[in-house]
Amino acid sequence: MTNIGLRPDSVLRETAPRRKGLATRRKVGNIGKMARVICIANQKGGVGKTTTAINLSASLAVSEKRTLLIDCDPQANATSGVGIDQSTVDRTLYHGMLGQVGAASLIMDSPIASLKVIPANVELIGFEVEMMSSPDRDRSLKNLIADLDGSFEYIILDCPPSLSLLTVNALTAADSLLIPLQCEFYALEGLGQLLRTVERIRRSLNPELKIAGILLTMFDKRTNLSYQVAEEAEKYFKDLVFKTLVPRNIRLSEAPSFGKPILLYDATSTGARSYIELAQEITQTEGDACNEVT
Ligand SMILES: Nc1ncnc2c1ncn2[C@@H]1O[C@H](COP(=O)(O)OP(=O)(O)O)[C@@H](O)[C@H]1O
Ligand SMILES: [Mg+2]
Numbered sequence: 001m002t003n004i005g006l007r008p009d010s011v012l013r014e015t016a017p018r019r020k021g022l023a024t025r026r027k028v029g030n031i032g033k034m035a036r037v038i039c040i041a042n043q044k045g046g047v048g049k050t051t052t053a054i055n056l057s058a059s060l061a062v063s064e065k066r067t068l069l070i071d072c073d074p075q076a077n078a079t080s081g082v083g084i085d086q087s088t089v090d091r092t093l094y095h096g097m098l099g100q101v102g103a104a105s106l107i108m109d110s111p112i113a114s115l116k117v118i119p120a121n122v123e124l125i126g127f128e129v130e131m132m133s134s135p136d137r138d139r140s141l142k143n144l145i146a147d148l149d150g151s152f153e154y155i156i157l158d159c160p161p162s163l164s165l166l167t168v169n170a171l172t173a174a175d176s177l178l179i180p181l182q183c184e185f186y187a188l189e190g191l192g193q194l195l196r197t198v199e200r201i202r203r204s205l206n207p208e209l210k211i212a213g214i215l216l217t218m219f220d221k222r223t224n225l226s227y228q229v230a231e232e233a234e235k236y237f238k239d240l241v242f243k244t245l246v247p248r249n250i251r252l253s254e255a256p257s258f259g260k261p262i263l264l265y266d267a268t269s270t271g272a273r274s275y276i277e278l279a280q281e282i283t284q285t286e287g288d289a290c291n292e293v294t
Pocket of ligand 2: 049050051077159160
């Protein structure tokens with residue numbers, strides 16, 4: 001298995017235990033509710049970030065949590081995956097992050113009533129270049145979502161496959177980071193770099209950033225490799241690894257082409273069940289965390 005060059009003690013030092021790790025949330029509205037902002041990142045492509053962003057958001061939404069999915073990737077797969085045609089949206093996250101429009105005016109409906117979306121399209125590539133010399137460039141997303149106080153219980157950020165300025169913005173705006181790990185060769189490779197970025201962001205932009213957890217995706221119980229990746233992840237990350245495993249499931253890969261979360265495409269599939277379970281695991285953690293702060 002890959003040596004990822006991690007120094008587990010130092011990397012995880014700031015990481016609260018699973019049951020406490022998500023206690024930091026911003027206070028929103030005047031009802032004392034906290035919105036939880038979860039960033040889904042891994043600089044590797046194809047590990048299940050977007051699939052997780054869409055289906056975790058949908059699962060939270062059907063469990064009666066007001067949820068906002070923000071597509072932070074110029075490839076805009078999360079946008080199209082919830083049935084929004086990116087070529088027809090004229091105002092996207094790009095305009096919000098440049099400060100041209102407020103977040104509320106960017107919010108669009110999805111096929112699930114309680115799930116809203118801030119879409120992206122390819123224009124978002126320009127953000128990096130245009131904000132290059134702006135001193136506030138790392139905080140554009142944080143500033144944008146500050147407008148949304150009280151409107152949502154969960155905000156899920158789908159990141160591009162890089163550690164670019166867009167990902168830095170997402171990590172700066174988030175309370176916690178969920179890292180999908182594909183059960184494949186070299187799964188853990190590059191994680192050291194991601195976690196060093198987390199440490200850097202904690203030191204400068206977002207001291208409260210937690211690790212929400214490591215999510216094993218595309219788990220195939222017929223292969224030894226999947227078990228090896230799971231074992232390796234547990235060795236490094238211990239109880240930060242979510243109990244929920246997302247299986248390799250063809251229905252999950254079919255759903256985006258119908259512009260639907262898996263719950264609307266095939267609610268009985270193993271993929272759908274796994275994301276419902278993940279949402280439960282996450283909301284239960286919140287329940288515990290709430291007890292602590294009250
Ligand atoms: N659990 C899964 N089972 C089968 N296919 C999956 C699963 N998760 C993701 N995929 C497919 O793998 C590809 C990459 O997933 P995606 O979520 O787009 O990754 P990322 O956003 O990290 O690039 C997509 O074609 C997606 O449909
Ligand atoms: Mg993606």
